[in-house]
Amino acid sequence: MLSFPHYHHSPHLPNYVSHHLPLRRNPNFTTALHLCSATSSRISASSSSSSAVPHRNQEPVQPPHTTTTEETFRKHNAKSTALVLHRSSNPNQQRQEAIPEEEKLRILEMSLVTKRTPQFPGSIYIQPSQSETSKPPLAKLFNGESDEDDDEMIMRALEIRRNVTVEIFKEAMRKGKFGITYSNNLVSRLPDFIDYVMIEAASMKQLPEFSHSTFNTRAKTVIHDSNVVPLIRWLKHNSLSYPRIGKLICMSMGNLETIRGLVEWLKTIHVRGEFLGFVIMKAGGDILERSIEELDDIVRYLENNGVRRDWMGNVMSRCPQLLSYSIEEVKTRVGFYLDMGMNEKDFGTMVFDYPKALGYFTLEEMNEKVSYLKEFGLNNEDVGRLLAFKPQLMGCSIEERWKPFVKYLYYLGVCREGMRRMLIIKPMVFCVDLEKTIVPKVRFFQDIGIRDDAIGNMLVKFPPLLTYSLYKKIRPVVIFLITKAGVSRKDIAKVIALGPELLGCSIVHKLEVNVKYFLSLGIPLQILGEMIADFPMLLRYNIDVLRPKYRYLRRTMVRPLKDLIEFPRFFSYSLDDRIIPRHKALVENRVNFKLRYMLAISDEEFARRVEAAVERRSRFESGLMSSTLSDSQTTNDSLENRTLVDFCGREVAFSECQTSENQVSSSKNEDAQSFSSE
Secondary structure, three states, rough: OOOOOOOOOOOOOOOOHHHHOOOOOOOHHHHHHHHHOOOOHHHHHHHHHOOOOOOOOOOOOOOOOOOOOOOOOOOOOOHHHHHHHHHHHHHHHHHHOOOHHHHHHHHHHHHHHHOOOOOOOOOOOOOOOOOOOOOOOOHHHHHOOOOHHHHHHHHHHHHHHHHHHHHHHHHHHOOOOHHHHHHHHOOOOOOHHHHHHHHHHHHHHOHHHOOOOOOHHHHHHHHHHHOOHHHHHHHHHOOOHHHHHHHHHHHHHOOHHHHHHHHHHHOOOOOOOOOOHHHHHHOOHHHHHHHHHHHHHHHHHHOOOOOOOOHHHHHHHHOHHHHHHOOHHHHHHHHHHHHOOOHHHHHHHHHHOHHHHOOOOOHHHHHHHHHHHOOOOHHHHHHHHHHHHOOOHHOOHHHHHHHHHHHHHOOOOOOOHHHHHHHHHHHHHHHHHHHHHHHHHHHHHHHHHOOOHHHHHHHHHHHHHHOOOOHHHHHHHHHHHHHHHOOOOOHHHHHHHOOOHHHOOOOHHHHHHHHHHHOOOOOOOOHHHHHHHHHHHHHHOOHHHHHHHHHHHHHHHOOOHHHHOHHHHHHHHOHHHHHHHHHHHHHHHOOOOHHHHHOOHHHHHHHHHHEEEEEEEEHHHHHHHHHHHHHHHHHHHHHHHHHHHHHHHHHHHHHHHHHHHHHHHHHHHHHHHHHHOO
């Protein structure tokens, strides 16, 4: 009940107020006092009871008469009191006043919510003590409303009832030891389940045992019987986030036990953590309606065709759509790849590497991509091997990825055979973005002076070049060749064009080590740059391969370093299969060739040249001998000439032996000097 403020009037009140309180005139309260005289004795009694409370430091006095004072002092809650007294004295006028729409909605909500809105002194809906309610009756609230507003008010009532259901669900979550923030976030993701609870609670009104129960009781019963709160805790324990928990509960359409059964089955095929909810959601809405036996058939069939059991979790986590197909559809998709010559091992590894190749795309898209790949000259088995090696090709779009790339290669002068070679050697280049990855690299090659046709030849010769990073791999190698390897700026284009494989070498572990080795042999840096420009692959060999060849060149073949500088391709030939056998052939035939003519020819050409050199030497030696014999015959008679001839023959033979001994001794001296110098 309302109580008047604790200001008590006495005959000496004006003096007290003048000394202790400021005087204020309140016209609203004056009106309230006049209305108070016309009210019932209940309000007067309440005023009397409130005035009976003694004021601090004052003695109790008699209540003042309203007619004896002209000054009206401000009272506590004066405006609210005046409004209540005014409405109480004019009930008919209260009915005729128009109520705003917002106020109607709040009153309707107060009639449907679980708990009453807390009231405070001065609330405008405080009613007389005969009724404990704090709201007007709904029947009087909407009198005179048109039928057009009925639908709107019904929708508002449903929204309010939905809010009531939300509060009941939150209360159940709090009883389940969930935090307020988590409960609010989760409930915001459960609009369909909230409607399901509201509808079920309304339908329970038809049951005899719930015919006289309230909506709140029925809603609590639906939530309790569904075991949704324990299910939420179990899903949270399995590392599912609240957005996925909300989606799963809404997908279940009230049949929550299917979620628990499906999650347990996914664990048996090694699906773990947050992927549990992801697999269920991405598999489609029908996944909760399928039986575990159907899902087991799909997994068993894939396992029989090369997909290992411990791979299933990875496969299903990356392509949940496989669980949405029937067993016949899965068999058709598996047969699509097996018909291209794949065995079970290749098929299993392909599915493990890229599961979307099996379950994400439609059969029409898969057939179109295979037909396009065959246009490069590949047969059915070649395409099967290609997809087994790089199944990511099935994820590339023909119109958006392949056709622009092929057109760009044609612009660079790459023919159809070159594209086929690129596709076989490095099929990943057909999956690389053209504008962001390939075009900047081609522009960089053009900037350093490489022609377009040479760039096309580079790509055909070394297709992995397009997969390297421009700023982390290609540019640093070019800078190293110019600054550390002695390659001039005018030769850098030639080096990259002839040896694009250098761009794939490690600077620290390969290029820098080889440069230091060649410099340690006494080769100047500028000369080394010219050698690299002549033969860029010089920097790609291992030191363990270079060292034995150089040792054989200097110690056994007794060749100077100049020969190596003139022909750096010497390191490209096999020591056991090419260098040693041909060197032995030269020694046996007592002939000598430059390294270029010794190694850079075929075996037949080498044998022909050796034979020609031996013939020239024999002809030279025979011509020298015949001239000596003719001179001796003209100066002596026949007998002396014969003796002289025999003697000269022996003398010539002796001179030849002496000459050969001198050559051997000189070669030994050169070997000793070479060895001591090294």
